Structure formats: C-alpha cells, structure tokens
Amino acid sequence: MSIRLYVSRDAGAVAVGADEVALALEQAAARRGVAVEIVRTGSRGMYWLEPLVEVATPQGRIAFGPVTETDVPSLLDALANNTPHLLRLGATDEIPWLKRQTRLTFARCGVIDPRSLDDYRAHGGYKGFERALSLGPDAILNEVTASGLRGRGGAGFPTGIKWKTVAQAKADRKFIVCNADEGDSGTFADRMIMEGDPFLVIEGMTIAGITVGATKGYIYIRSEYPHAVEAMNAAIVAARRSGYLGTNIGGSKQAFDLEVRVGAGAYVCGEETSLLESLEGRRGIVRAKPPLPAHHGLFGKPTVINNVLSFAAIPFILAEGAKAYADFGMGRSRGTMPIQLAGNIRYSGLFETAFGVTLGELVDDIGGGTFTGRPVRAVQVGGPLGAYFPRALFDTPFDYEAFAARDGLIGHGGIVVFDDSVDMRRQARFAMEFCAIESCGKCTPCRIGSTRGVETIEKIINGERVAENLALVEDLCNTMKFGSLCALGGFTPYPVLSALKHFREDFAPVPTTLQAAE
Amino acid sequence: MTTVYDWDEARGAEIIAEHAGKEGATLVILHALQEAFGYVPEAAIPMVAKALNQSRAEVHGVFTFYHDFRHKPAGRHVLKLCRAEACQAAGGDALAARAEAKLGVSLGNTTADDRVTLEPIYCLGLCATAPSAMLDGRLVGRLDQKRLDALVAEAQR
Numbered sequence: 001m002s003i004r005l006y007v008s009r010d011a012g013a014v015a016v017g018a019d020e021v022a023l024a025l026e027q028a029a030a031r032r033g034v035a036v037e038i039v040r041t042g043s044r045g046m047y048w049l050e051p052l053v054e055v056a057t058p059q060g061r062i063a064f065g066p067v068t069e070t071d072v073p074s075l076l077d078a079l080a081n082n083t084p085h086l087l088r089l090g091a092t093d094e095i096p097w098l099k100r101q102t103r104l105t106f107a108r109c110g111v112i113d114p115r116s117l118d119d120y121r122a123h124g125g126y127k128g129f130e131r132a133l134s135l136g137p138d139a140i141l142n143e144v145t146a147s148g149l150r151g152r153g154g155a156g157f158p159t160g161i162k163w164k165t166v167a168q169a170k171a172d173r174k175f176i177v178c179n180a181d182e183g184d185s186g187t188f189a190d191r192m193i194m195e196g197d198p199f200l201v202i203e204g205m206t207i208a209g210i211t212v213g214a215t216k217g218y219i220y221i222r223s224e225y226p227h228a229v230e231a232m233n234a235a236i237v238a239a240r241r242s243g244y245l246g247t248n249i250g251g252s253k254q255a256f257d258l259e260v261r262v263g264a265g266a267y268v269c270g271e272e273t274s275l276l277e278s279l280e281g282r283r284g285i286v287r288a289k290p291p292l293p294a295h296h297g298l299f300g301k302p303t304v305i306n307n308v309l310s311f312a313a314i315p316f317i318l319a320e321g322a323k324a325y326a327d328f329g330m331g332r333s334r335g336t337m338p339i340q341l342a343g344n345i346r347y348s349g350l351f352e353t354a355f356g357v358t359l360g361e362l363v364d365d366i367g368g369g370t371f372t373g374r375p376v377r378a379v380q381v382g383g384p385l386g387a388y389f390p391r392a393l394f395d396t397p398f399d400y401e402a403f404a405a406r407d408g409l410i411g412h413g414g415i416v417v418f419d420d421s422v423d424m425r426r427q428a429r430f431a432m433e434f435c436a437i438e439s440c441g442k443c444t445p446c447r448i449g450s451t452r453g454v455e456t457i458e459k460i461i462n463g464e465r466v467a468e469n470l471a472l473v474e475d476l477c478n479t480m481k482f483g484s485l486c487a488l489g490g491f492t493p494y495p496v497l498s499a500l501k502h503f504r505e506d507f508a509p510v511p512t513t514l515q516a517a518e
Numbered sequence: 519m520t521t522v523y524d525w526d527e528a529r530g531a532e533i534i535a536e537h538a539g540k541e542g543a544t545l546v547i548l549h550a551l552q553e554a555f556g557y558v559p560e561a562a563i564p565m566v567a568k569a570l571n572q573s574r575a576e577v578h579g580v581f582t583f584y585h586d587f588r589h590k591p592a593g594r595h596v597l598k599l600c601r602a603e604a605c606q607a608a609g610g611d612a613l614a615a616r617a618e619a620k621l622g623v624s625l626g627n628t629t630a631d632d633r634v635t636l637e638p639i640y641c642l643g644l645c646a647t648a649p650s651a652m653l654d655g656r657l658v659g660r661l662d663q664k665r666l667d668a669l670v671a672e673a674q675r
Contacts, residue, residue, distance in 0.1 A: 011642075011643065012647050012659065015642075015644050015647055015650060015657035015658055015659030015660075016647050016659045016660055047646035047647050048646075050647065183640065185640070185641045186603060186645045187643070187645065188643040188645055190643075223586050224639060224642055224643065225643060262549060263545075263586075264548070264549065264584030264586035266583065266584050266585060278545065279542050280542040281542035281543055281546075282542075282544070282579075283583035284583060284584075299542070340645065341646065342604040342645030342648065343604040343606075343645065343648060344608050348645075349646045371608075414604075414645070416645070417607060418607045422607070430606070434640070438640075440583075
C-alpha cells in the first residue's frame with residue numbers, strides 16, 4: 001500500500017527547507033522499499049510549522065511539523081509502525097489555529113495540488129463559474145454588489161460598483177487586470193493563493209470577464225515572486241487545455257483568455273494607474289484620476305482592475321450566493337479578510353477570518369506575541385504606508401472604518417509586529433526613505449517631500465533643534481497627505497505621524513547633559 | 519550563479535523580434551534580454567526602440583525606471599537581502615550590517631573581485647519566515663547569523 005504525503009511547494013515553505021524534506025522523504029522511502037506518493041500542495045499558512053508534512057489516513061490528514069531532513073527517518077518509522085512522534089500535531093483540520101479560521105477564499109489552499117485542475121474541480125472549483133454562466137451579467141452584478149465585497153488591495157472600493165461601471169461602458173475592447181504586485185511588507189496572501197490555488201484567481205477573473213464583456217485579462221505579478229509566476233503560467237496552460245480559457249469557455253459562447261506579465265521591481269506599480277502604465281510598456285508613472293480605469297484603463301479601454309484577493313473571493317460568492325458571504329463581517333466590511341501575521345510574531349501566517357476581530361486578539365491571542373519573547377511594542381498594519389499602532393489601540397476591530405477612525409488603515413491585511421527593541425525614529429525615517437526610493441516622481445509632494453522628510457528626521461535623530469524639526473515633519477506630512485497624486489506619497493505620512501503621535505518618547509532630544517558622573 | 523553572455527547582436531534582434539508583436543512589449547523584451555545576457559546591453563536599447571516604433575529616449579526611460587534592469591553584468595552571485603519592515607522587525611538590520619561587513623561592500627554594490635553582488639530587496643513575501651534572503655533565485659527564510667554566514671560563504675565560492 002502506498003502512503004500519500006503532502007508537502008508544501010509554497011515559496012515560504014521552500015525557503016525553510018520544504019524541497020529538501022520532500023526529497024529526503026522520497027529517498028528514504030525508496031531505500032526502505034516503501035511506496036510513497038508525495039503531493040506538493042500550497043501552504044496551510046501556519047508558517048511556524050513549515051515545513052509541514054501531512055499524511056493521508058482514513059480519518060483525514062495528520063500533520064507533522066516543523067520537519068527537517070534529519071527528522072525524516074524517525075517520521076517514516078512512526079508512520080510505518082503507527083507510533084507516536086515528537087512532531088505529530090494530530091489531525092490538521094483540528095489544529096486550533098486553523099480550526100478557528102473562516103476560510104472562504106483560502107478553503108483549498110494547502111489542501112489541493114495547485115497544478116491539478118481535476119483536484120480543483122473535485123474541491124468545488126468552477127462551481128461559481130458555472131452558476132455565473134447560467135445567471136448572466138446583470139444577475140452576477142447583483143450578486144457581487146449584494147455580497148458587499150470591497151477591494152482587497154487596500155482601497156476598499158465596492159467591487160460591484162466598479163464592475164457595473166465597466167459593464168455599462170461602451171467600447172470595442174475591454175480588459176480585466178489582476179493586480180498581483182503585492183509589494184507591501186508583511187503581506188503574502190496574494191503570493192500564497194497564486195502558488196497554492198491558482199485556478200481560483202483564473203476563475204474569478206473569468207467571471208469578471210463574462211460580467212463586463214471583456215475577452216482578455218492580464219495578471220501583473222511582481223518579479224520578486226518567481227514561484228507565483230510559474231504557478232500562474234502553468235495553471236493558465238491547464239485551464240486553456242481544458243476549455244476554461246480560450247474561445248467558448250466552459251462550452252459557452254463566451255471567449256476569455258489570460259496572460260501573465262511580470263513587473264520589474266517598482267513598488268509604485270502596485271498603484272493601479274501606475275500598473276496600467278507599466279503593462280502598456282512605459283515607466284510606471286501614476287496617472288491623474290479621473291478618468292477612472294473603469295472608463296479609460298488599459299490601452300485606453302474600460303478596465304476592471306482588482307487585487308488578487310478580490311478576484312479570489314468571487315467564485316465563493318457566485319457558488320454559495322451573496323448572502324453566504326455577506327453574513328460574515330461587521331458594518332460596511334462584509335465577508336472575510338485573509339489577514340497576514342508577520343515580522344516578530346510567534347505564530348506567523350495566514351489567518352482568514354470575518355471582519356471584526358480586534359488587533360489585540362490577532363497579535364496576542366492568535367499570534368502568540370513575539371517570537372523573541374519580548375513585549376510587543378508597535379504593530380504596523382497595512383504595509384509600508386500603514387500606521388504604527390501601540391498596545392493602547394489593540395481594541396481596534398479589523399474593519400476599514402474602525403481603522404480609518406484611528407488614523408490607520410487595514411490596507412492589504414498585513415500585520416507586522418515589533419518588540420520593545422524597536423526605535424520608532426528609525427521606522428519613521430525608513431517610511432520616508434522607502435517613499436523616496438520608490439516615488440515615481442510625477443508629483444512634487446511625494447518626490448521632494450520624501451527626501452526632505454528623511455533629512456529632517458535625521459536631524460531629529462541627531463538632536464538638532466528637535467522641537468522645530470518635529471513641527472516641520474508634521475507640516476510636511478500634511479502637505480504630502482493632501483497634495484500627493486496617489487497613495488504612495490499620500491499615505492507615507494501614516495507611519496510617520498503615527499510614530500510621532502503614539503511613540504513620542506522616542507523622539508525626545510538626546511539628554512546629552514545627563515551623563516553619569518565619574 | 520548568474521550567467522552572463524557576450525552581447526550578440528543577431529541573438530538580441532531575434533529576442534526583440536520574438537516579443538515585439540505583443541501589446542505593451544517593452545518590459546517583456548527588456549526582461550528577455552536581461553535573461554539572455556545577464557544585463558541589458560546599451561546597444562540593445564536603440565534596437566528595441568526601432569522595433570516598437572518608439573524613440574530611444576522612451577525605451578531608455580523605461581529601462582532606467584525599474585530597479586530590476588541592469589546596465590552591466592552583476593557579480594557571479596547575487597545575494598538579495600530583504601530590507602522591508604517585517605524583516606526589520608525580525609532582526610534584519612543586524613544581519614544586513616553583518617553581510618556588508620563580511621563582503622566588504624555596502625548594499626547595492628559588487629565585491630571588487632566581481633564575485634558577489636549584494637542587493638537590498640523590498641519584500642520577498644516571506645514575511646512569516648523573516649528575515650529572508652535570495653541567493654541567485656534560491657529563497658532562504660528564518661535567517662540567523664549562522665545561516666547568513668553560510669550563504670555569504672556560498673556566494674563567495
């Protein structure tokens with residue numbers, strides 16, 4: 001009898017040795033004459049347990065982790081003799097960290113073989129697409145609108161309204177563009193879904209195509225994600241071969257096809273108009289809005305441009321109905337959010353849950369505090385353009401409006417935890433420095449302001465006229481916030497001002513006169 | 519290891535012709551050229567411009583806008599250290615300083631013997647296994663001093 005094992009091929013798992021473990025399992029099993037089948041899945045998102053090895057049993061999958069190459073012989077012994085093992089975690093689905101999640105978008109990630117369209121279909125894949133085909137564009141729009149889905153890239157714009165605008169636009173060609181330029185530090189959900197469940201993205205984009213009458217889509221993936229590029233390209237080929245892309249998709253009269261385009265290391269290209277410029281083969285310079293991409297997007301044509309997670313939420317909404325999705329969440333934030341726990345955190349990974357969970361629950365309870373064991377001091381939510389929150393704000397619920405009310409943002413759902421060794425002056429300086437490196441240069445507040453910001457914060461760090469320079473930084477931040485063309489310059493003030501507001505003690509002048517007496 | 523080939527005009531023309539028919543082909547072509555030669559040779563810029571019916575300045579502008587494109591070959595090995603916030607929170611600052619000291623170059627530079635190019639990268643998306651690095655396309659997470667030292671030694675070989 002052959003043993004079926006599951007080892008992740010996710011880049012995060014590979015980076016900590018999943019390939020070596022899979023190879024060692026294969027070789028050790030061969031030496032023992034044991035037949036094993038190793039399925040390379042996506043990641044379950046429990047990164048502190050990677051490389052995670054799961055074994056199929058009649059009672060479901062049993063997990064072991066984190067497994068190293070040296071654990072392989074004892075692991076095979078335990079499997080062969082059905083004896084206990086130090087790394088045995090029990091049934092994967094019963095692991096509390098996984099069990100308390102609500103996985104709508106990530107339901108299949110880590111479970112299926114991302115290269116197998118059959119596996120995808122066997123786990124409910126393309127059900128949403130089939131229902132969408134039978135519903136037709138107007139009814140799909142109603143479903144998407146009623147689900148309350150808002151853009152998961154960070155801006156939180158209602159997806160139904162965006163799609164409707166494009167559907168109503170008259171043009172000879174329309175486009176669907178997937179923004180997979182996931183540049184925010186602390187975020188990796190797009191990468192995980194592209195590597196672990198790529199057909200989901202294809203299905204979501206295809207439904208968008210049917211809805212608005214577009215026949216061509218592009219997935220713009222950042223070059224830092226070679227594994228995701230490979231996975232998406234392989235999935236596109238498989239979908240085309242099975243008639244899910246191309247002409248007469250799914251046996252209908254509709255045509256839709258996809259192409260992957262790779263970015264070239266520019267953070268600003270995650271901004272939608274800059275991304276469109278880049279796709280057109282130009283410098284990623286931000287466009288002024290209006291006109292909106294929905295009217296005047298890629299190659300000047302009406303374009304739906306959404307984040308990976310927005311498209312990935314669509315198949316569930318169509319398959320299970322808008323209400324099933326909208327029943328989760330709070331206020332105007334409906335459904336679930338794949339939250340990413342990162343940085344100095346013990347239980348790091350992907351935690352998909354309904355909106356409304358508090359920041360404190362996420363960091364202390366679910367995340368288990370820091371892995372250094374030191375107290376949590378600051379948490380940056382929403383990437384490099386997100387605010388730093390202190391413990392005092394840990395009661396903030398994960399919700400677009402609740403974070404905005406406290407001068408923060410949830411962005412793409414990344415949470416980066418820092419312990420008490422963090423120097424918030426350096427973090428504030430880095431926010432400005434990053435903006436200076438990545439600014440596209442089109443508008444002055446961002447292009448010049450960020451460089452002046454770095455210089456001024458450096459003066460504060462050096463103790464030069466601290467009070468005046470702090471006032472200057474605050475004034476500069478206001479100029480950038482209200483005068484920049486896009487979110488890069490416009491949101492860089494969030495980390496800076498939040499650091500100043502909540503961690504003021506770090507910006508006090510260095511007490512040079514208070515040195516210890518001899 | 520980074521593979522660098524001498525500029526070959528015929529091969530360059532072939533690569534450009536292969537992709538020139540695509541809509542918005544500039545980045546696609548620049549990526550293909552860099553993959554073939556290890557960098558984008560200056561002689562290729564006017565050829566790309568001609569194929570796409572653009573000015574040389576336009577193509578040069580695109581080439582210089584993006585961090586990925588190189589105007590000269592990198593070192594034999596390229597070590598990229600993630601320098602974004604999640605890796606900073608996990609001790610990345612000290613590791614970056616250590617790599618700089620070991621290699622004797624600051625981030626963004628190549629060692630004098632052309633063996634190693636050390637570069638910052640702003641997020642490999644391995645934020646849950648931080649700090650992270652990439653050596654010639656191979657990902658490494660949960661970096662600590664020992665793992666970093668091994669990576670640096672491997673790069674110097």
